[in-house]
Amino acid sequence: MGINFRIRDFSYPFSILRLKRIFDKNQWLSKEALDDFRLSRLKQVISQAYENVPYYRKIMMERDITPDDISTLGDLKNIPFLTKTLLRTNFASLLAHNAKSYKPVMLSTSGTGGRKISFYVDKPSNILEFVYYWRLWGWAGYRLGDPCAELCAEYFTFFKKKTTALHHFHYPSRRLLINSLYISRRYLDDFIGIFRRFKPLFLKGLPSNMYMLALLLNERPGHGISFKGIFSQGENLMPHQRELIESVFSSKVYDSYGHMERTVAISNCPAGSYHIHMDYGMVELEDPEIPMVNQGGGEPDVKEIVGTSLYNLSMPLIRYRTGDLVKLAPCEEKCSCRRVFPKIVAIIGRDTDVIITPDGRAVTAIYTVFDRMPGIVMGQIIQDRRDRLVVKIVNEFGKLNRVDEILKGHLRSFVGTGMDIKIEHTTADGIKGDSPGKFKVVVSLIPREDILDS
């Protein structure tokens, strides 16, 4: 995701510019005016679903609902949730009869531990994606054409001849691609040289890659590499990662969160809050299907995001249970940036990346154990069985006797004594492996369906 300057994005520049103008205005609208905008988009999606999508035609007729019955945003609740299992089992009937006219492309995603799902995105949702990131980057002062750097591996692993290259500069888009698979002490001087030569103003990447680069550069005071804005996406950004990245590069980090199905977008604003971009997708916050453990006193304030496409007309997903969990503030106050979009406190991640204890409790913030142990520079918690955690750590101080014991103690304060905990000391490569894909601090290998069935 992100502003990737693909040729196909430029094949409809007027649509992009038109939506960008609307998006720039939307953020400053009153709540009522923004709701009017959302309702007009929603009505278009519901009409399309009723007229052309067999799955929705059937369930709306069964409930005696027509598009005219959706006259307020709240009326959406009359349509039942679409779970990932329903998406998988009704895939063909969720595709619109007239999908072709929206230039659909099929995408697949396999959530860690979850089962693979496929869906279509189309031209209107590609325009949306581009405009969303353009607006977000604009919050950091980005103007189209500004030089930016991106830590990535996909480009280098895709083109076989480039596998060992440290960087590639794409002149038309002024985008410097940095091969994240080589971020290490050995190549640090080369990377410093590359950054100094191309002078990118912005940096984009996965939090774990940016954190690794920041850790290495932190040992080189006076490295002189700084940015106007940093954009993290694709993984959960941990508080200690944000702190180090911001300090090493003298720049604010704008973290953003979304998914390939494109029903929800959440990002940091210049004031540092997380906002739900309400004009991107229709978002409802519902109680999670898996009950959450009360971790901070008071009522648990963790909600699951339920998203509805506002742009994808080839396969509109309506009231789609994303499995993405967010933490809400006890009382909502307006952000000092004055944008209309509602705030959340934190993104927790997917419910597949929540640890479920043998006695059926869901534990969400277990990764904070690493913050209590300064010697651990990187860690990953994997639940491979209902009663076992495998915890991989990179320990700066080497394998000291008491590290395992203290860490186990912290972990037990979350999961109790019924869980077997196995600690493995490894290197950063040992944790990330050769995979250029996402890194997750908490990984559950137990399929979500199995958790819900048990």
Ligand SMILES: [Zn+2]
């Ligand atoms: Zn704000």
